[in-house]
Amino acid sequence: MIRLPPLLLLTILVTLVLIPAPALAAILGIDFGQSNTKAALVSPGVPFEIVLTADSKRKDVSGIAFKGEERLYGSSAAGIAPRSPSTAFLHFKPLLGRSVSSSEAEMYLAQHPGMELIPSGNRSTVAFKTPDSSFPVEEVLAMSLSNIKNLAEEMLPKSSATSRIYDVAITVPPYFDSVQRKAIIDAAEIAGLRVTALVPDGVATAINYASSRSFGNEKQYHFVLDMGAGSTSATLISFQEIQDGGLRFGKTALSITVEGVGFDHTLGGNLLDQRIFEILLARFIEAHGDGILSSPRALVRLHKEAERVKTILSANSEVRVSVESLHGDIDFRTMVSRTEFEEAIHDILPRISKPFEDALKAAKLDILDVQSVILMGGTTRVPIFQQVLVNDVLKGDASKVSKNVNADEAAVMGATFRGVSVSKQFKTKEINVLDPTIWEYDVVISDSDGRPVGAQILFPEGSLVVGNRSLIELQISEDVEEATLEFREGGRPLFTYGLHGIQEAKKKLLLANNCSELIPVIDAELTVSRVFEVHGISLQCNVTRPAESDDSEGEDFRQKVFNFFKGEKSSSSEESTTASETTAAAEAPTDSESTTTTPTATSEKSKATSRPKPRLVKQPMKYKIFYSGPRNMGRATKASSQARLRAFDKLDSDRHARDAVRNDVESYSYRIREWIEYEHQRFLEHLSEEERQTFLNKAESALEWLYGEGESMILDKLKEKMKELKEFEMIVFQREKEKLASIEAELRASASAAAAEVSAEVDGVEELVIPDDEEEETAAETSTSATVATATTTLMPNTETVSFEQSSTVETEPEETADLQHDEL
Known part of the structure; x- marks a missing residue:
């Protein structure tokens, strides 16, 4: 065993004690849904703020697409899906931790025509196949998380010591198993994030619901119904204020306990979209044949239209469908009514009650014990689903349906709160979660x-x-x-x-x-x-x-x-005789002059x-x-994915810099052309006609080059072109500077000459002697005023002479003289 000297060991211990605690860091919360994703940020100076997308929206589509080497996120990725379905990876959440042969993969391919899934290495998990490469689903998720992280870091105050985000809390469905949850954690690690907690959707919503409410000492039972795009879960939550022995002055803490959970991992909005899609597809095939089945692009466009139809039918009784040039230059038009839609999903409706029954069975409670059902997810807005909830689940009691939470943001805010609580970096309301x-x-x-x-x-x-x-x-x-x-x-x-x-x-x-x-x-x-x-x-x-x-x-x-x-x-021998005797009994004597030990010490x-x-x-x-x-x-696979993400990030950074310089070259060329063609005064004065024509030709050639070979030019070439254009303005600025310097020199010379002339005139005036008596004093003042007026008349223009003559005349009227002198000042 390695033994350290006592002094060195003490030094190490003291050093460890004096190490300062880490500064408060930022916590990022992400509600990663199958259809949409939301994020919230907490940091010093940013209290629970929603992270806006690049388009300044509060939520975005869950997905990413590739346009060459460029990565598109959210709605931009969804926008190119109909044109390039094989490179747009949307709604891939069910594929995490699943194999290519799983039911989740089969359903995904049915709902996303044109996609190709392959095994990811030897891990039996899913990877997306593109014409040029393949991407494991964890890596695709890591790119999305990294993009959210970058958007959130832009919100951090510039003056704050916190400039980076490392900690994140992410929502998950309650039925996700260890493999699926670990896949999310792996994706976060690839994106450079540390997962503080994976928070079930129902628990996150319950935390947000309770954060601004008070509860009594008796348990209150509430259901959180989360019907999203891909699944449905019913989480039975109990809220109770309990006395916490760790809190001072008799304060209480809120206890949130998950009493039971029920779920259906295939009942969601995407299943309803699929039913409407089948209605539209059947009508098109009936009218125009089945050639559309061989066109992934047409099928993706029809899927997108089905999603729009479902949303509109939640508010209207019917909706008109119109898709231009859907397939073979055929414009597809039809009508879909709410009655047709409800008939198409008639077999799905009984499945709504099953999650509630499973949760109540686990908790050994009855629906009558539940005070409310908190609705979450966009699918809860479907009218027929709300009817089934009231009639079949709540036994006709519509008053228990609670819509007083933000269905879009409650989960992400609750997950962020949970991440803050687990990390213990900020002081929050005392909420104990038992899951x-x-x-x-x-x-x-x-x-x-x-x-x-x-x-x-x-x-x-x-x-x-x-x-x-x-x-x-x-x-x-x-x-x-x-x-x-x-x-x-x-x-x-x-x-x-x-x-x-x-x-x-x-x-x-x-x-x-x-x-x-x-x-x-x-x-x-x-x-x-x-x-x-x-x-x-x-x-x-x-x-x-x-x-x-x-x-x-x-x-x-x-x-x-x-x-x-x-x-x-510590008790030493000098401080206490009893302590000295105890030490002597427990240890051998340390006196160097003594060579023998007492029998008592030896025995002990x-x-x-x-x-x-x-x-x-x-x-x-x-x-x-x-x-x-x-x-x-594994570690090697994650390291490879991290290196790949860094390479993509480098390409994005270079492309953004290149686009910025391209925009500068383009705008500058147009500006030069406008200056010369509209004969801007500055450039007419400082450039000859030949020079103006030369620079106009340079601007025209720069635009032609930019729209031609300049499209693919590297950053250095674009900077060289910008430098050439800058020479034009530099010549103008230099000549303008020289002219201004020349004018300034002439003015300085004129001012010096005028000052010398005034000095010479003043030196020629004789010294005046002021007499003592009043009459002589008045005569002297009059003489002095006349002299000054004469001298001023010699040096000043005629207009100024008039002013001084008026002053001389008014000296005999003391009451007005003061006012005129004030005007002169």
């Missing part, structure tokens, strides 16, 4: 022949997600040499550990230590984001060994350091040395990990 697991986490043990020999529950259903990490004893036979451990989540396999060399590991541990019993343990964790992870499997045993004397000295020193930071004084030291000290020893077991389904990204 139990909806699945059971267990392990199935099989022998070397694959026969199950046992099963074990690691985290039971209903476990509170508070970052549980435990060493769980593994029930396995002592004589087993090889075994497989299949870890499951809700009965679905996640991954399998193949153990081998079990007996060899036991022998190694027994030989090295005096172990009484070997215990195999699993290091398992259920994170705050409800991700199940296994950090390893090992053998453990308690080893009993006598403590060494130098260890006791080290323990004594560590105790002294501990007492020092607690503010306690012997006892301290021979006292047994238990110590836990671990021996990791050898294993291999197998995946029967999709698996998450």
